[in-house]
Amino acid sequence: MSDRDVHRTAVALGEAVADAWHRTHGGSDIAVPIGLVAALSLIRQHDANGPDLKAQILAQQPRELIEMYRQIWAGHWQARPDLIDRARILHEWLNAPDDIDDHRAYCVKAVTDAALKAGILDLTGHPDAIDRARTDALSHVIMILRSDGARAGLGEFHTPPPVTEMLGELMLAELSAETALESKGPAAGQHIHDPAGGSGGMLRAAAQALRWRGLDPADFQWSTVDIDQIAAACAAVNAIVWGLGLNVVVACDDSLLNPRAVEDARTHARAVIAHRDQVMGTARMIAAIRRTQALLETAVAA
Numbered sequence: 001m002s003d004r005d006v007h008r009t010a011v012a013l014g015e016a017v018a019d020a021w022h023r024t025h026g027g028s029d030i031a032v033p034i035g036l037v038a039a040l041s042l043i044r045q046h047d048a049n050g051p052d053l054k055a056q057i058l059a060q061q062p063r064e065l066i067e068m069y070r071q072i073w074a075g076h077w078q079a080r081p082d083l084i085d086r087a088r089i090l091h092e093w094l095n096a097p098d099d100i101d102d103h104r105a106y107c108v109k110a111v112t113d114a115a116l117k118a119g120i121l122d123l124t125g126h127p128d129a130i131d132r133a134r135t136d137a138l139s140h141v142i143m144i145l146r147s148d149g150a151r152a153g154l155g156e157f158h159t160p161p162p163v164t165e166m167l168g169e170l171m172l173a174e175l176s177a178e179t180a181l182e183s184k185g186p187a188a189g190q191h192i193h194d195p196a197g198g199s200g201g202m203l204r205a206a207a208q209a210l211r212w213r214g215l216d217p218a219d220f221q222w223s224t225v226d227i228d229q230i231a232a233a234c235a236a237v238n239a240i241v242w243g244l245g246l247n248v249v250v251a252c253d254d255s256l257l258n259p260r261a262v263e264d265a266r267t268h269a270r271a272v273i274a275h276r277d278q279v280m281g282t283a284r285m286i287a288a289i290r291r292t293q294a295l296l297e298t299a300v301a302a
Contacts, residue, residue: 006123006134013037013118014140020114021145026107030145031230033111035090037141038237039072040115041124053125054116062105065112070094076240081276082269086236086250089229129243130211138234139199186210188219193262195255197224200235204242218245223262225255 001009021033045053060068073091077084084091093100123137194202203224207217222244226232232252239248251265258264 001122003134009119009123010135010137010140011144013115013120013123013137014142014144016114016118017111017141018144020110021107024107024110025103026111029093030142031089031233032093032104032107033145034138034141034230034234035087035093036069036108036111037115037120038087038090038138038234039069040112040120041137041237041241042072042076044121044125044127046127054121058113058116060109060112062102062109065108066094066097066100066105069108070097078276078280080240081272083236083239083248083250085269085272086252086265087233090233090237124241129217129241130208133204133208133242136199136201136204136238138238139201142199142230142234185213186215186220188215189221191221191223193222194224197226197235197250198228198231199226200224200238200242200250203235203244204238207242207244216245218243218247220245221247223249223251223265225251225253225261225265227252227254 017033017037021030026033040057043053057065057068069091073084073094120137123135124132126132192203192206194200197203203222210217210220222239224232224235226235229252232250236250239250249262249266249269251261253261253264255261
């Protein structure tokens with residue numbers, strides 16, 4: 001698709017998801033449908049010759065979809081607990097699947113089908129990160145689901161992709177100017193920051209600009225701050241989708257009131273990663289004990 005078609009698809013995706021959610025009377029918690037689209041953006045067709053991923057998901061029943069989403073978030077938590085924890089508002093409702101009633105499951109099915117048919121995997125399902133980062137699909141979903149009054153109250157406005165791309169170039173130009181005595185352009189290890197980042201559109205544009213220069217965004221440091229929980233959550237998910245690498249900090253804070261927002265978020269991220277390491281270490285130990293017990297039981301039976 002051309003860039004124009006990509007952005008049109010993203011807008012159509014937002015409209016389709018909002019229509020499905022409201023048509024099925026999903027309720028006022030827009031974090032649910034946004035979280036469904038976010039989870040779908042985290043998966044892709046790994047085997048081009050294998051079963052069609054889109055068709056497989058469309059064939060799922062509502063309760064099967066609930067479990068699928070739980071597995072998507074759990075799998076990515078193991079790899080990036082810092083970012084998945086920041087995105088908690090998008091998936092915490094899945095933590096008690098037995099409490100999800102039939103109507104909520106029905107709404108999940110409707111939104112999932114709408115997102116897939118509108119082309120979410122065409123936007124984010126590519127194996128190459130440069131193709132996954134051609135647009136900010138989640139931004140359109142947020143803006144269309146959220147009322148005008150709510151957006152105005154949060155000071156939240158969608159920045160058109162051509163503008164973010166221009167600003168992304170300017171961010172890199174400023175970065176280059178600051179380091180002109182040391183380098184001729186952006187260099188690995190440098191820090192790119194957006195103090196009012198929303199769902200991460202400026203970072204996306206800067207990352208694409210780096211790739212056009214033959215550089216890997218994963219070699220840079222990234223940080224963004226936004227006061228809105230849903231926007232910050234989407235920025236965290238987008239950081240994974242767009243391949244920004246391990247050195248990413250997403251803060252949900254007011255950067256004007258808290259100049260240490262990024263440092264505080266980095267401290268929290270380290271604690272979350274340490275918790276993941278402890279949980280996974282315990283899980284591995286339990287698995288080893290169970291394997292040993294199974295071997296002993298087999299030996300005794302023999």
